[in-house]
Amino acid sequence: MITLTTRSGEVQSLSVVDAAPTLGDEIVWLDLLSPTREEELLVERYLGFEVPTRDDLKDIEPSSRLYSEDGAVFMTASLVLRANSDSPELTDVAFILAANRLVTIRYTTPKSFDLFRAAMHRAPDSCQSGPKLLGRLFETIVDRTAEILEQGVLEIDALSQQVFGDKSRVRRRPPRYLEERLMDVASHHRLVNKTRDSLMSLSRVLTYLYTVPSVQEDKDLRELCRTISRDIQSLSEHASFISGNITFLLDASLGLINVEQNAIIKIFSIASVVFLPPTLVASIYGMNFQNMPELNWTYGYPASLALMVISGIIPFFFFRWKGWL
Incomplete structure (x- = not known):
């Protein structure tokens, strides 16, 4: 599916059958969600270069995620998916800046994309160009990552209360209570690790994006990228702190099991x-x-x-x- 976004923030779907020969100047964002081969060929015809396929995103090496080719800037970032489930994962999303347009290629639906579309009307200036749109999109992605970490902190704190608790609650524990809590600790540890990997990927993308000429020429966008990079660094440090707390909680749970x-x-x-x-x-x-x-x-x-x-x-x-x- 191909979704087009205009400078005014209007969102519309693009069909291969009814597609126009060329894209209008008002189109600033092409969002490809699980595109078919026909849709990929249509976008390649519009842009004048090949776009990454699903196999390309899956097999791409970390050293080849950031590059410029045919006048376009290609960036691939890993985003957290299904953060509220017991099995969070990372999904690779391609971001392409070409001819003042933004092209995104994804095969899942991270929540940050839905949040960004819902809030686009609050910042109409962000739709004036592809680089500005990308900067605001990365800002939403980082905000969503911060929300995931904040929710993780609350859940870990509640889990800590369950593990330690008060003496009266400890005496009434069922025999395998702490063993079951170990599975919860492992689930939170997996989520924090996935979040740290995502933040590392976003940090590399923002560092590369900051060097793009179209970003350097825009003072506001350049400052936005710098701010997002600082936020990513702070979140990475916070994720490391949370990981340390989870490790302590894991060691404490094992220690209490040994004591019992x-x-x-x-x-x-x-x-x-x-x-x-x-x-x-x-x-x-x-x-x-x-x-x-x-x-x-x-x-x-x-x-x-x-x-x-x-x-x-x-x-x-x-x-x-x-x-x-």
Whole structure:
């Protein structure tokens, strides 16, 4: 699907069947969403050069994501996709500046694109040229990335409360409660890592975009790119801080699991020691020797029971006195 945006902010769809021979000067943005081969050929005819295909975006190396060719500037950035799900991913989006127009090629729908289209009417000046449009689009992408990190911080804080919590809540935990929280920690760790990779990709794109002549000639756009680059750097540092907190939360969860397991093992160990003396007494009087004086004693059986109870109580209170129970 091809979506066209004019200088006035009007959005319209372009059909291969009803396409005009040339593009009008009022068109500043061509957005290709999962284009067919016919749509790719149509855009190539309009622009006069080949556009990256889906295989090109998939196989492109990091060192070849930024280049200029045939008077056009080609940039590929990785954006976070499905940030609110348990399996966030990165999707590659191509940004092309050609003849004062912006061309975007994508095969998914990042939320930042929808947010940008919804807010285009608030900044009509951004649609006057392709570079300005691209600058505002990158600003929205970075804002959306900041929103993802902010939401991640809130969820991690809530998860931290679940892991540590108060003492009354800790005592009522089900047996596998902390093991289930480890899966949540891993999910957040994956999201933050994907966000950091996306920010690194955006940083490289903004650095390259800043050197483009059409950007250098526009003072406002140049300042906007500089501001976005600073925001990306701040978000990258914040993502590193969040990653450190997640690592601490993971280590703390594993430590609490070990503590609970050690407490269970300690109970079994103390129980075995407590029952060892009574077992010894019962074993002695369970031997079938003929000459055992206590066998003919009237109070032998009650005395042996009392001895077993006493031999079990003494270690129990000794462990309590030591603070092991």
